[in-house]
Amino acid sequence: MTADALHAEGTALLARQDRDGAILKYEAALTLDPLHLPSLVDLGVAKYWKRDYARAIELFTAALTLRPADRAIAINLAHALADDMRHVAAERLWRALIADDPSLAHAYYQLGSALMWQMRHREARESFRRAIELSQGAVRRKMWRAYLNAFLYDDAVHPQEIRSRNAEFVAELPKPEAPVVFANPPDPGRKLRIGYSSADFRAHSAARSFRALFEFRDRANFEIHVYSEAATEDSVTREFRALADGWRSTVGLDGAQAAAMIRADGIDVLVTMAQHFDDNRLDIPVMRAAPVQINAFDVATSASDVFDAFLAEPTMAAARGDAFTERVVRSRRVYVHAPLEAAPPVAVPPSAAGAAIAFGSANNPIKISGRAIALWARVLAAVPGSMLRLKFYNAYREEATRLGLLNRFSAHGIDPARIVFELGGVETDGHLRFYERVDVALDATPFTGSTTTFEALWMGVPVVTPPGRTVLSRWTAGMLTRVGRPDLIATSDDHFVALAADQAAKAKHQDRAALREAVRNSALCDPRAQARDFERIYRALWRRYCAKVRA
Amino acid sequence: MNAADALRDGLAAYQRGAKAAALALFAQAAGAEPGNADAAYLHGFVLSELGRDGEALVPLERAVALVPGNAAYRGALALCLKGLGRIAAARAEFERALALAPNDIGLAFNYANTLDGDAAIAAYTRVLALDPAHGGARLNRANALAALGRWREAFDDYARLPGDPRALIGLAGAALHLDRAQVAHDAAQSALGFGSDPSAWFNLGVALGMLGLTDDAIAAFGKAGDDPKVAPAKATALNRAHRYDAALKALDGAGPGFDTSMALGNAQAGRGFYTAATDAFAQAAALRPDDTDAAMNHANALLYRGEADQANALLARLPVSSSTLYALSYADAITAEALLEAHRDWAKRFAPVVAPAIRNTRPRIGYVSADFCAHSCAHVLRATLPHHDRAKFEIHAFSNVAAEDAVTAELKAHFDHWHAIAGLDDEAAADLIRRARIDLLIDLSGHTGGHRLGVFARKPAPRQATWLGYPATTGLSQIDFRLVDRVSDPAPSMTETPVFVDGGFLAYAPPADAPDPSRNGAGPVFGSFNNLAKLSPATIALWSKLLRAMPDAKLILKARSFEESATRDAILAKFGDVASRVELHGWLGAHLDLYRKIDVALDPLPYNGTITTFEALWMGVPVVTLPGRTHAARVGASILSHADFGGWIAKDEAAFVDIAMRLAKTPPSREDVRARFAASPLTDGKRIARAIEKLTAGL
Structure with a gap:
């Protein structure tokens, strides 16, 4: 059999969803002819989908050597590099692709992502901005979201700028041509139809935040309808679907169509979630889909005037440093977390076992801003002999990434030998074992840890959070307040350093089991209370709407 | 020879x-x-x-x-x-x-x-006519003027003798009497450049105290010798910084006298001991029967120990001042018309002036207040100031704060420019504001302590408004607008043009660290955490009636004044037959926690609670109010109606008792009360920020 024939068989198998079978055929083809181009490329793609990025990169690299001018191969390679967290290499490739075709919006988008991973926020924003200029429609909205999201991680950005940039996006979204009139009966006490609009009804950390609103809702008083932007469905999607009274997809609908559908469904309160992330849609509430609209689970202003409330926990909104256009409504329990029952048992702090003091951060390196590095460096300087462990899946596998970070610590006079990078452990359990090697967790800023903070606390490790004035920079502070540890919230940079040093000195005597219990027993793990709080706000806002309509 | x-x-x-x-x-x-x-x-x-x-x-x-x-x-x-x-x-x-x-x-x-007195002054004036450079005559004339309390003229003479340490000391003293602390400070410092002098150190100490530099002031007083006036001056500086216990210590062993009695009274009042304060001010008033400050403080102390009738009798004898005007709002019998008239009369002392023509492309809004510090106004400012659109408006503070604190530091973040006007007299402060070219100047004090209405009377900005902190008109025709709402002022009675703020003229920033709303212990328990001055005879009569109507109910009152047993006894006596069911609390640390023991909060009249009502609602506790006709008596109704609790506003005394009893028997869910309040316009200060920004262009 020829390589061509084997390749054709492989492709036929792939068409029947038999990816493993296809892989065998492509491998066989390459045994016959190691330079068989179609097999190199298609096997690379198959391996990519199997998340064997290393092999995919080998194959695409070989293919590209054969056909240096083939942009499709280069794009595949760049994606594989990015997913393998080789962002420096990916950046180089995307730049080459852009040099070749400066109108490639997607390449600008990907270049922006690669730059974000290298914490080069400003350059990333420039690249996303270019991507916006080059695209239209739903793709353009996606570019906007990437661009606006990129402001959240940068410690040099003023909240007012976040608002101005978001306002530019809002300005170009279509608005209703005439004032929208709602037919919803303005009865303050009646059963309400709540609509939830999100792209995250799937296995995603955001879904954990609002799952309880479905599971524990007050069925007598609230009906739940979903407006899902999830392109693919998984088991989590199916769970949500089973809990909802109505389910509609908004994929492929424009804002006006989706809003018309929501109005026709008689939704009283539309809740849009985590607006600054994923494929979540601001264009739908901008078309005024429901009489009451709430912006929930977001971390910065939408800069639009279509929301009746931006929900925030009191601690998160306490410093009032944001420039919201929405009115902030304080709700005690916006966020909840499910107990991590599969987690390993809490460990003995390393310093109690005689090891040197180890600080640690398992935050996404995108969150390691210049300010975070400066603060962490001050902590290391204040605690001689200590080290800092960093881990986020395989984010630090690329030497260039590691060197980049080490240079930034060196600039603050920190010996690179004190920074320890860890790799691997995608599964939750192995991921959480990181905390067996950490005495005290240091939080990032301005975008603090969320899930990461919860995991550290669940593992009984104190998380010291830097001072912040925005909702975004006080996420950890909110969590610490709710588990009864506001003492870990720094009020100034000096205080942060002193707190971290103090926690390090006390690490030997940590009662990690007690902290885990405190977290387990806190309102943070009380999903029913969260559901009640949200419903109280829905009802209160609805009453206001009714009073306004009747006046 | x-x-x-x-x-x-x-x-x-x-x-x-x-x-x-x-x-x-x-x-x-x-x-x-x-x-x-x-x-x-x-x-x-x-x-x-x-x-x-x-x-x-x-x-x-x-x-x-x-x-x-x-x-x-x-x-x-x-x-x-x-x-x-x-x-x-x-x-x-x-x-x-x-x-x-x-x-x-x-x-x-x-x-x-x-010669002495006026004759001496005339004689020195003649010398100076012959020889304007005659330093001795000028110095002696200044001293003669100072001896007569003609501080402004004395100041001008002293100021023309810059190289003379005696004149510098005199200048410092005169400046202190003119409330020009910064000038006094500089003059005393210059005098000390010629050599140490107890009088110079004394003046420096007083000036530093007025500028809020309390520790430096204490150090300066340490070098001011053993003059009997040092101890009361030191205590005054400490009082200003709210260090009342230290002030009392400073007065320990001080010789008797007017200054000592005043400082003692202020220290006792500061720590909530109004009975002791009343005694001290009475003594001061006896020493100087014509001194209005002493009489005023005496009346205020009486008010805060719950003796409204005595206080009002005293006030009626005093010349009209901001303090007597403010006290009117506490009086049961006051009518809106009488209140307006009294304020108008007061304002006649100021001549009409022409406003400067100012229109910045990025309009400048200036706030004037003595309360940019731990004061109830800060709750409202904290809810409002962060919402100003700083890209379009430039926000200035003109701070008359005597002693800055952590809240001052927090509030500073919300201003583009911070100007201290404490220690500047009205003309100098007005001049500073004119130079800052402010489009809209906002008063946050009315006639309360530390106000600068004298600055507003000079109209340093083309548009002026009054908003917060005072429950009545300022009376000043130079103030154009007053921010109120349709519930607080349905029939406006004010010299200003009312600006009705949609959603209520108040805003509240709930504290992030408030305890959860929950009930602890058995009811029914009514409560009020308003200060004792607000518990007017009418209030006590109404609440006693409520207790009689509900024989198993208790009433918890909490106020600073209840730190002192003499005051506690006096108030309990006023409750008569229901006194055994009234529980008094002093100034506990865990203020909001006490709401866990309360089923229903009662609003006093005619001067309603403001922040106290907000705090009750945030803790999920319903509040019942009986509105009157003045603004002060309608703040409770304004808050409750805008917070979606219109059903708790009583139309008469019987309804007040009914509503309170019904709420005590079947209390609403505390979580619901908080949520409704949280979703109400009252926790949305942006409305007010927008309303204020709009005023920069006039109405």
């Missing part, structure tokens, strides 16, 4: 400075030639100069007798008489001398030095 030679040699010796030799020679000449007037004069003159006025008198009188028309002889005789303590005779002699030589500067000055 003949007389002529002796006189010549004597003059030569005198000019060499050999006064003893000169005296001998002049004596010789006078003895040799008794009819020589010059000899007699010179003999007497030198004796007088040497302090031997008793011996000088005879030869000088002889000289004058010999040549009555010689002004110099008479001048010397007058000085001698003055030296002998015969002031009236000296004055008469000077007058005769001046009649002969009206333009003799030395004579005129020496004459002035024998």
Whole structure:
């Protein structure tokens, strides 16, 4: 059999969803002819989908050597590099692709992502901005979201700028041509139809935040309808679907169509979630889909005037440093977390076992801003002999990434030998074992840890959070307040350093089991209370709407 | 030696400075030639100069007798008489001398030095007319003016003697009396440049205290010697910084006197001991029956220990001031018309002025307040200021804060520019505001302590408004707008143009660290955490009625004033037959926690609670109010109606009792109360920020 024939068989198998079978055929083809181009490329793609990025990169690299001018191969390679967290290499490739075709919006988008991973926020924003200029429609909205999201991680950005940039996006979204009139009966006490609009009804950390609103809702008083932007469905999607009274997809609908559908469904309160992330849609509430609209689970202003409330926990909104256009409504329990029952048992702090003091951060390196590095460096300087462990899946596998970070610590006079990078452990359990090697967790800023903070606390490790004035920079502070540890919230940079040093000195005597219990027993793990709080706000806002309509 | 030679040699010796030799020679000449007037004069003159006025008198009188028309002889005789303590005779002699030589500067000055009060001032003024550069006359005139309390004129004289440490000390003292602490501070510092002086240190201490630099002030007082005025001044500085216990300590062992009693009263009032404060102010008032500050403080202390009737009787006798106006809002019987009239009368002291024409492309909004600190106003500011659109508006603070604290630091973040006006007099502050070119100037004090309405009266900004902190009109025609709402002021009674803010004229920033809303213990329990001054006789009568209607109910009252047992006893007595069911709490640390023991909060009248009501609602506790006709009596209704709790507003006393009992029997869910409040416009300060920004363009 020829390589061509084997390749054709492989492709036929792939068409029947038999990816493993296809892989065998492509491998066989390459045994016959190691330079068989179609097999190199298609096997690379198959391996990519199997998340064997290393092999995919080998194959695409070989293919590209054969056909240096083939942009499709280069794009595949760049994606594989990015997913393998080789962002420096990916950046180089995307730049080459852009040099070749400066109108490639997607390449600008990907270049922006690669730059974000290298914490080069400003350059990333420039690249996303270019991507916006080059695209239209739903793709353009996606570019906007990437661009606006990129402001959240940068410690040099003023909240007012976040608002101005978001306002530019809002300005170009279509608005209703005439004032929208709602037919919803303005009865303050009646059963309400709540609509939830999100792209995250799937296995995603955001879904954990609002799952309880479905599971524990007050069925007598609230009906739940979903407006899902999830392109693919998984088991989590199916769970949500089973809990909802109505389910509609908004994929492929424009804002006006989706809003018309929501109005026709008689939704009283539309809740849009985590607006600054994923494929979540601001264009739908901008078309005024429901009489009451709430912006929930977001971390910065939408800069639009279509929301009746931006929900925030009191601690998160306490410093009032944001420039919201929405009115902030304080709700005690916006966020909840499910107990991590599969987690390993809490460990003995390393310093109690005689090891040197180890600080640690398992935050996404995108969150390691210049300010975070400066603060962490001050902590290391204040605690001689200590080290800092960093881990986020395989984010630090690329030497260039590691060197980049080490240079930034060196600039603050920190010996690179004190920074320890860890790799691997995608599964939750192995991921959480990181905390067996950490005495005290240091939080990032301005975008603090969320899930990461919860995991550290669940593992009984104190998380010291830097001072912040925005909702975004006080996420950890909110969590610490709710588990009864506001003492870990720094009020100034000096205080942060002193707190971290103090926690390090006390690490030997940590009662990690007690902290885990405190977290387990806190309102943070009380999903029913969260559901009640949200419903109280829905009802209160609805009453206001009714009073306004009747006046 | 003949007389002529002796006189010549004597003059030569005198000019060499050999006064003893000169005296001998002049004596010789006078003895040799008794009819020589010059000899007699010179003999007497030198004796007088040497302090031997008793011996000088005879030869000088002889000289004058010999040549009555010689002004110099008479001048010397007058000085001698003055030296002998015969002031009236000296004055008469000077007058005769001046009649002969009206333009003799030395004579005129020496004459002035024998006078007191207005006559002295007129005499020095004459000297200065002859010689405007006469430093001695200017200094002495300044001292004479200061002795009469004419501080502004004294200030101007002292200010023209910059190189004289005595004048600098005087300048500092005058500046302190004119509330120009910064000038006083600088002058005292300059005086100390010439050498240490207890008076300079004293003035410096007072100035530092007024500028809020309390620790520096205490250090300065340490060098001010043991003058009896030091201890009360030190206590005053400590009072200003709310360090009342330290103030009391500073007064320990201080001699009795007006200043001591005032400082003591302020310290006791500051720590909530209003009975002790009442005693101290009464003593001060007895020492200086005409002092309005003492009488005013006395009345206020009475108000805060729950003695409204006594306080009002005292106030009625006082001249109208901001303090007497403010006290009117607490009075049960006050009508909206009388309130307006009283404020209008007060404002007549200011002449109408022309406003500057200012229109910035990025309009500037200036807030004037003494309460940018731990004060109830801060709750409202915290909810509002962060919402200003700083891209379009420039926000200025004109701070009259006496002692800055952590809240000041927090609030500073919400301003583009921060100007301190504490220590500047009204004209200087107005000038600062004019130079800052403010489009809209907002008063946050009304007639409450530390207000700067005198600045507003000068109209340093084209548009002026009053908003917060005071429950009535300012009375000033120079203030254009007052922010209120349709519930607080349905029939506006004010000199300003009312601006009705949609959603209510107030806003509240709920504290992030408030405890969860929950109930602890058994009911029914009513409560009020309003200060005691608000518990008017009508309030106590109504609440007693409620307790009688519900025999198993308790009432918890919490106020600073209840720290003191004498005050507690006095208040319980006013509750009469229901006193056993009234529980009094002093100033506990865990303020909000106490709401867990309360089922229903009661709003006092006619001066309703504001922040107290907000706090109750945030803790999920319903509040019942009985509105009256004045703004102060309608704040409760404003809050409740805008927070979606209109059903808790009573139309009369019977309804008040009914609503309170119904809520006590079936309390609403605390979580629901908080959520409704959280979703209400009252926790949305942005509305107010927008309303204020709109005012920059007028109505």
